[in-house]
Amino acid sequence: MSAGTPALHHVNQTHARSFWRTWVFSTDHKTIAKQYMFTGLALALIGGFLAYVIRMQLANPGQPVPGYGTIGPGQYNAVVTLHGTIMIFWVAMPILLAGLGNFLIPLMIGAHDMAFPRLNMLSYWVFFTSTLILLASFFVPGGAAAGGWTSYPPLSDRAVNSGVDLGVTLWILAVALEFAAFLMGGINFIVTAINNRAPGMRLFDMPLMVWMEVAASIIFLFSVGPLIAGAVLLLLDRVANTGFYDPARGGDPLLFQHLFWFFGHPEVYVILLPGFGAVAEILPVFARKPIFGYRMIVYSTIVTGVLSFIVWAHHQFIAGIDPRLATPFSITTILISVPIGITLFAFIATLWRGSISFQTPMLFALGMIAVFLLGGVTGIHNGVPATDIYIHDTYFVVAHFHYALIPSVFFAFFAAFYYWFPKMFGRRTYEWLGQLHFWGTFVFMNVTFLPMFFLGLMGHHRRIANPHFFEALRTPEADRLQWIATLGAIGLFASQIPLILNLILSLVRGVRAEKNPWRANTLEWTVDSPPPHGNFANVPVVRRGPYEYSAPGHSEDYLPQDALA
Amino acid sequence: MGLESWLPTAASSFAGDVDWLLRFITWIVGIWFLLAEGILVFFIFRYRRRPGVRAAYVPARSLRAMAFVLVPCALILGFDLVIDAVAAPIWQRIKETLPPPQETVRITGEQWAWRFRLPGPDGRFDTADDVEVVNELHLPVGAVVQFELTAKDVIHSLWMPEMRLKQDAVPGRTIRGWFEPTREGRFELACAQICGFGHTMMKALVVVENREAYQNWVRQKAGSAYTTPTENNQN
Numbered sequence: 001m002s003a004g005t006p007a008l009h010h011v012n013q014t015h016a017r018s019f020w021r022t023w024v025f026s027t028d029h030k031t032i033a034k035q036y037m038f039t040g041l042a043l044a045l046i047g048g049f050l051a052y053v054i055r056m057q058l059a060n061p062g063q064p065v066p067g068y069g070t071i072g073p074g075q076y077n078a079v080v081t082l083h084g085t086i087m088i089f090w091v092a093m094p095i096l097l098a099g100l101g102n103f104l105i106p107l108m109i110g111a112h113d114m115a116f117p118r119l120n121m122l123s124y125w126v127f128f129t130s131t132l133i134l135l136a137s138f139f140v141p142g143g144a145a146a147g148g149w150t151s152y153p154p155l156s157d158r159a160v161n162s163g164v165d166l167g168v169t170l171w172i173l174a175v176a177l178e179f180a181a182f183l184m185g186g187i188n189f190i191v192t193a194i195n196n197r198a199p200g201m202r203l204f205d206m207p208l209m210v211w212m213e214v215a216a217s218i219i220f221l222f223s224v225g226p227l228i229a230g231a232v233l234l235l236l237d238r239v240a241n242t243g244f245y246d247p248a249r250g251g252d253p254l255l256f257q258h259l260f261w262f263f264g265h266p267e268v269y270v271i272l273l274p275g276f277g278a279v280a281e282i283l284p285v286f287a288r289k290p291i292f293g294y295r296m297i298v299y300s301t302i303v304t305g306v307l308s309f310i311v312w313a314h315h316q317f318i319a320g321i322d323p324r325l326a327t328p329f330s331i332t333t334i335l336i337s338v339p340i341g342i343t344l345f346a347f348i349a350t351l352w353r354g355s356i357s358f359q360t361p362m363l364f365a366l367g368m369i370a371v372f373l374l375g376g377v378t379g380i381h382n383g384v385p386a387t388d389i390y391i392h393d394t395y396f397v398v399a400h401f402h403y404a405l406i407p408s409v410f411f412a413f414f415a416a417f418y419y420w421f422p423k424m425f426g427r428r429t430y431e432w433l434g435q436l437h438f439w440g441t442f443v444f445m446n447v448t449f450l451p452m453f454f455l456g457l458m459g460h461h462r463r464i465a466n467p468h469f470f471e472a473l474r475t476p477e478a479d480r481l482q483w484i485a486t487l488g489a490i491g492l493f494a495s496q497i498p499l500i501l502n503l504i505l506s507l508v509r510g511v512r513a514e515k516n517p518w519r520a521n522t523l524e525w526t527v528d529s530p531p532p533h534g535n536f537a538n539v540p541v542v543r544r545g546p547y548e549y550s551a552p553g554h555s556e557d558y559l560p561q562d563a564l565a
Numbered sequence: 566m567g568l569e570s571w572l573p574t575a576a577s578s579f580a581g582d583v584d585w586l587l588r589f590i591t592w593i594v595g596i597w598f599l600l601a602e603g604i605l606v607f608f609i610f611r612y613r614r615r616p617g618v619r620a621a622y623v624p625a626r627s628l629r630a631m632a633f634v635l636v637p638c639a640l641i642l643g644f645d646l647v648i649d650a651v652a653a654p655i656w657q658r659i660k661e662t663l664p665p666p667q668e669t670v671r672i673t674g675e676q677w678a679w680r681f682r683l684p685g686p687d688g689r690f691d692t693a694d695d696v697e698v699v700n701e702l703h704l705p706v707g708a709v710v711q712f713e714l715t716a717k718d719v720i721h722s723l724w725m726p727e728m729r730l731k732q733d734a735v736p737g738r739t740i741r742g743w744f745e746p747t748r749e750g751r752f753e754l755a756c757a758q759i760c761g762f763g764h765t766m767m768k769a770l771v772v773v774e775n776r777e778a779y780q781n782w783v784r785q786k787a788g789s790a791y792t793t794p795t796e797n798n799q800n
Binding site: 161331466551 | 609626648738764
């Protein structure tokens with residue numbers, strides 16, 4: 001293919017493609033998006049099952065967990081490690097970054113496909129391989145990695161330290177391969193958004209979703225290098241007997257923490273931004289109003305991205321770093337509340353004087369804002385070193401990041417899923433099942449995680465298999481909170497049943513969706529549902545920004561980006 | 566906000582400062598949180614779709630319009646700086662300074678126990694009367710205790726909720742810190758950093774008692790450090 005017209009050879013490709021080329025080894029960004037999404041959702045079931053095991057064990061320590069069995073302390077460590085690893089790397093990233101990004105970027109900018117469709121396909125299959133390696137690590141002798149999702153050496157360094165040998169090596173390999181996959185995807189996103197925009201679409205005409213996906217990809221690109229370096233050193237320590245993290249041989253365990261968190265904190269925003277992007281698309285459509293301060297949101301996203309690179313040591317206040325570093329890192333950390341605050345307040349201001357209707361996508365988008373606010377403000381407690389002394393590594397932190405990640409990953413993804421489902425599959429979802437899904441998820445999410453703030457304040461530290469081992473945690477009050485959280489978690493899982501039902505029912509017998517069921521402005525709604533291979537029969541010409549809702553002088557309350565006015 | 570009813574007994578000289586700061590932050594962010602949620606819920610009800618009512622066209626392209634968002638965020642910036650300005654001296658007192666110690670204890674985290682070494686009745690380390698004990702430490706109330714913390718195998722974390730004290734123990738490093746127990750009692754010392762199979766069970770007892778009882782305990786344990794570094798060198 002020539003460099004100038006990277007995707008054009010797909011256009012008018014009307015001859016029948018084989019089953020394998022259509023559904024398995026497809027270069028169509030829409031198929032790849034669905035592959036990423038369904039792999040991620042399947043992994044979410046595994047990650048969710050592990051969460052259920054954790055909750056049952058903590059509420060009823062030592063008793064066999066129905067569906068799992070009795071769980072030993074070594075196994076418990078593996079369960080918490082894989083729960084974190086799966087949810088961050090194999091759920092959040094594939095569904096939000098790769099899934100939504102792949103599906104939406106070409107459609108929203110009026111492109112036929114990604115700039116590099118074959119690289120895109122390779123990206124998914126590398127990711128798929130990494131998934132198999134990760135799942136295989138459960139079944140090797142010694143079991144899966146058990147050093148926490150952060151895998152700090154020396155615990156992760158030598159088999160003798162964690163009791164896990166091959167499992168850790170596979171964990172490192174899987175993570176490294178997965179990042180290679182997302183690197184390919186990320187480069188593709190950036191190049192596509194820069195080069196393949198439809199005529200007339202300036203950067204500041206791009207939907208915020210595209211901005212956020214690209215920003216997330218750039219953040220990922222710049223931050224992942226140090227982590228890969230750190231992981232390679234760890235792998236060498238394990239398989240080639242080097243001593244990069246072994247103080248007895250001149251190494252330093254803290255080196256890994258710096259490399260890990262230099263990536264690890266920007267990673268939070270890699271996960272967060274695509275979800276914010278989805279919410280930014282949905283709010284204007286269901287409030288029939290332009291997003292409040294489009295450019296302001298773009299700029300604050302950029303500021304968030306830049307700041308995210310200079311906050312990493314807030315994970316290490318008490319890790320043995322020079323204590324004089326704490327306050328400078330604390331200042332940069334809590335300063336992030338300003339750009340994130342701008343974005344969230346702009347979302348809320350978008351509702352002001354709107355005409356809001358409450359279909360499922362909007363419920364999840366509003367729920368995302370409502371829940372995320374608590375995750376955001378409790379970040380201050382953690383980001384201030386003096387209070388971090390007490391709450392670091394306690395359930396307060398666990399509660400905080402679940403309040404930040406569950407809304408930005410699951411609420412935002414569900415919002416996006418219900419919103420773009422008609423475009424993806426050409427069918428409408430069942431509204432009542434969606435409402436049921438939302439209310440169950442919203443209520444039980446809070447029942448699960450609110451008690452954890454209080455358990456953390458009581459001194460419940462993380463990753464312990466049996467809280468009853470500690471005096472302060474075997475009180476009736478603590479047990480009550482553990483049980484509330486556990487029942488909440490069970491309710492949260494049960495609340496996903498309507499989603500699965502809805503998915504199956506809608507795919508089989510959902511009402512066929514027209515091109516633009518939500519009467520939205522962005523370009524993906526100008527093509528058929530689902531769009532054909534190659535997306536646009538005629539390249540659209542963009543005439544305005546994406547959020548012209550209820551514009552004065554028009555009888556309709558929306559004005560598509562390519563409409564002649 | 567009733568925060569203190571959840572926190573364990575405050576038993577060190579700086580515990581009160583940490584608790585005060587936790588409350589201070591909770592008040593500030595709590596008010597912001599309730600305000601934001603309140604406005605969100607109000608907008609949701611007030612601007613729900615009604616027949617015949619068209620949404621206003623407010624793209625907020627001008628600074629004047631954006632001010633509705635930017636001014637609150639400027640206030641947030643102010644509160645951020647106030648919080649850090651108030652918090653920095655507390656951190657500095659706890660972690661950046663070492664008041665002259667009355668007692669010194671060398672603490673080693675290992676899989677899966679806490680090992681404590683005290684200088685013994687003669688007040689000097691590496692002598693024959695050194696005290697070495699595992700998983701139980703006695704300390705005198707009201708004395709500034711300096712610890713020299715390290716780890717033998719993997720990273721551990723010294724965690725005493727009642728003292729509001731946490732500090733990672735890192736192999737290859739000795740980290741100095743301090744605390745002053747202000748209340749007699751028996752307190753648990755846990756490991757807050759995942760450290761392998763026995764992480765949950767890694768726990769020591771810290772008995773804070775009056776000076777006389779403490780000195781009795783030290784005398785009783787004197788010489789329990791069966792080897793000293795000097796002896797090691799001779800071997």
